[in-house]
Amino acid sequence: MLKIKDLHARVEDKEILKGINLEVKPGEVHAIMGPNGSGKSTLASVIAGKEDFEITKGTILFEGEELDEVAPEERAHKGIFLSFQYPVEIPGVSVTNFMKTAINESRKAHGKEDMPASKMLKLIREKSELLDIDRKFLSRSLNEGFSGGEKKRNEIFQMAMLEPKLAILDETDSGLDIDALRIVANGVNKLKSKDNAVILITHYQRLLEYIIPDFVHVIHDGKIVKSGTKELALELEEKGYDWLKKEPVV
Amino acid sequence: MAFENNVDMDHPIHDIRSEAIKNFETKGFPSKKEEAWKYTSLNSLQKIDFSIFPKEENALEYHQVKKYFLHEIDTYKIVFIDGIYSSYLSETTHDGVDICLMSSALTKPMYQQVIDVYFNKVASKEESLTTLNTAFSREGAYIYIPKNKAPKKPVEILHFATGNEATLMLQPRNLIIVEENAELQVIERHQSLTSNEVLTNCVTEIFAAKNAIVDYYKVQNDTKKASLIDNTYIAQKDKSVVKVHTFSFGGKLTRNNLNFYQNGEHIDSTLKGVTILGEKQHVDHHTLVHHQQPNCESHQDYKGIYGERSTGVFNGKIIVDKIAQKTNAFQQNNNVLISDQATINTKPQLEIFADDVKCSHGCTIGQLDEDAMFYLQSRGIPRKEATGLLMYAFANNVLESVRLPELKQRINKLIATKLGVRLGFDL
Numbered sequence: 001m002l003k004i005k006d007l008h009a010r011v012e013d014k015e016i017l018k019g020i021n022l023e024v025k026p027g028e029v030h031a032i033m034g035p036n037g038s039g040k041s042t043l044a045s046v047i048a049g050k051e052d053f054e055i056t057k058g059t060i061l062f063e064g065e066e067l068d069e070v071a072p073e074e075r076a077h078k079g080i081f082l083s084f085q086y087p088v089e090i091p092g093v094s095v096t097n098f099m100k101t102a103i104n105e106s107r108k109a110h111g112k113e114d115m116p117a118s119k120m121l122k123l124i125r126e127k128s129e130l131l132d133i134d135r136k137f138l139s140r141s142l143n144e145g146f147s148g149g150e151k152k153r154n155e156i157f158q159m160a161m162l163e164p165k166l167a168i169l170d171e172t173d174s175g176l177d178i179d180a181l182r183i184v185a186n187g188v189n190k191l192k193s194k195d196n197a198v199i200l201i202t203h204y205q206r207l208l209e210y211i212i213p214d215f216v217h218v219i220h221d222g223k224i225v226k227s228g229t230k231e232l233a234l235e236l237e238e239k240g241y242d243w244l245k246k247e248p249v250v
Numbered sequence: 251m252a253f254e255n256n257v258d259m260d261h262p263i264h265d266i267r268s269e270a271i272k273n274f275e276t277k278g279f280p281s282k283k284e285e286a287w288k289y290t291s292l293n294s295l296q297k298i299d300f301s302i303f304p305k306e307e308n309a310l311e312y313h314q315v316k317k318y319f320l321h322e323i324d325t326y327k328i329v330f331i332d333g334i335y336s337s338y339l340s341e342t343t344h345d346g347v348d349i350c351l352m353s354s355a356l357t358k359p360m361y362q363q364v365i366d367v368y369f370n371k372v373a374s375k376e377e378s379l380t381t382l383n384t385a386f387s388r389e390g391a392y393i394y395i396p397k398n399k400a401p402k403k404p405v406e407i408l409h410f411a412t413g414n415e416a417t418l419m420l421q422p423r424n425l426i427i428v429e430e431n432a433e434l435q436v437i438e439r440h441q442s443l444t445s446n447e448v449l450t451n452c453v454t455e456i457f458a459a460k461n462a463i464v465d466y467y468k469v470q471n472d473t474k475k476a477s478l479i480d481n482t483y484i485a486q487k488d489k490s491v492v493k494v495h496t497f498s499f500g501g502k503l504t505r506n507n508l509n510f511y512q513n514g515e516h517i518d519s520t521l522k523g524v525t526i527l528g529e530k531q532h533v534d535h536h537t538l539v540h541h542q543q544p545n546c547e548s549h550q551d552y553k554g555i556y557g558e559r560s561t562g563v564f565n566g567k568i569i570v571d572k573i574a575q576k577t578n579a580f581q582q583n584n585n586v587l588i589s590d591q592a593t594i595n596t597k598p599q600l601e602i603f604a605d606d607v608k609c610s611h612g613c614t615i616g617q618l619d620e621d622a623m624f625y626l627q628s629r630g631i632p633r634k635e636a637t638g639l640l641m642y643a644f645a646n647n648v649l650e651s652v653r654l655p656e657l658k659q660r661i662n663k664l665i666a667t668k669l670g671v672r673l674g675f676d677l
Contacts, residue, residue: 045624048624049624049628071627071632071633072628073627073628073631073632075628076628076629076630082628087625088621090622091646091647092642092647093639101631101639102629102630105635106630109630158629162630
């Protein structure tokens, strides 16, 4: 589904990604871990198409197609979803109205009519129940005055509504208490299928107790320095990230 | 042809008129040489030979102008067509509160006393366009809300220009008095119905007594040939709360002179505005808040979106007198330019003579936030639609303090339409 080959990317003059290789197949869950500033969030933004970053070398292929020149909204239409670490507040636009806009824009891009209102309402009801979201919450302005936990839960609600093929969750666990973490993880698990894939970007192992990854990758200084299975995450939890600085990179 | 036609020759209003004429003759129209008119030129308007007295009365049917009323709810209406009162379209009252006309108020002895106390008392006697209005105004709204009263419904003041005159100058004059513990909501609109030139030079005086609450909404969405110079003067007493919202979405040239004078303690004054302009439209917001007593607050929040070759001005003056300790004065002016040819001049002007005050001001001129843009795009919303949504969100938070839900919805729709993008949902 996703193939990243020798990806180098920079923002202004600073090179952040220095040769990332990663392959994600349908049905897989990949965790990307690493210390602050290692390039985890940059990788997420580059896959979603943020224009601040310039790809200097290498490619990203999504379902065999090169993404380099594809606008962020078109990537969304193709089925890529990024759950933001810091979701943006949009005053005056309710969660419901925002979702209607997003879904109908995507349908328009695929040559489909707007989703009928009744169907939309049913979908909203279903997905909000899945994430234990109060109906009142849906009429509030998007992210405005939301707590950290509410913002993250809302991101996963959007993911549930948009049903992406590839979901990238950037530090979705940060700022969540244990109950909220469980609800969010439970939501992600229910949405998982053999046809879609998830990339979890996280600093801590905690989230991986609830969403079990098939692969764990450690990123350091813009490169994946170690890959393994879920046991690697436990090892990281024990050892921290300091060993990265000592061990020579192979 | 004036509102004192049926008033005795010795009435004080005659003296006020003569003095105003004299003052206007001395000063004349303001020019760009004056600091307060540096960015707004009246030259092109002065070249037009405006007709001041329409030759004939014009009638309008309700269905022709219904859309300009807040017809979703019941309101009192004071309607003028080409400057002349239309009793047919109006709905006035004397039931506990007085919502009527200056001319009719002047003919009744009981109102005359009120008029003697308040008329031309807060309006400037020096500012030349205000004196021009004082000298020649023919008609306007008279609203008197006695102690502890509140009208059953909001009041709409509407001025229509029919275009039966090739050019028309209107000078309405409103006098509004809200007594102790009384409440009032007003929506004011000037609307041209043709493509003929119209110039309106309007003066409104508002007096808010102790504990009075006044909400005043100015809806400015006029045609390309209609210009408005609005001069609003507000005098507030202890613990009164006055909010003025100005929605500037159209017109050729619009100048809003909004002046607040705080004559008491624990007063709250709010000035908010949303401006969305395109083409070659021009809007100039000149605000003044004069803190003359201690323990008062003022809040200013103006948002502007300027496209094409439109130009905007925001000049916000705050004066805090030496006696006005513990003043809280806030001022915010944020602008987005969506075209390379649009311009905005924004200038805070703070004159603070007290030492124990909290004053903040900030003005920004910018483009849209790219992080927010990426967020919307990553949800599948294309750049054009995302731009609309973000501008809508930018302007929208000024509306939080609008207390009439139907008006809020109307303005929301107007904002969406003005931004010319599909929001993907009904408002």
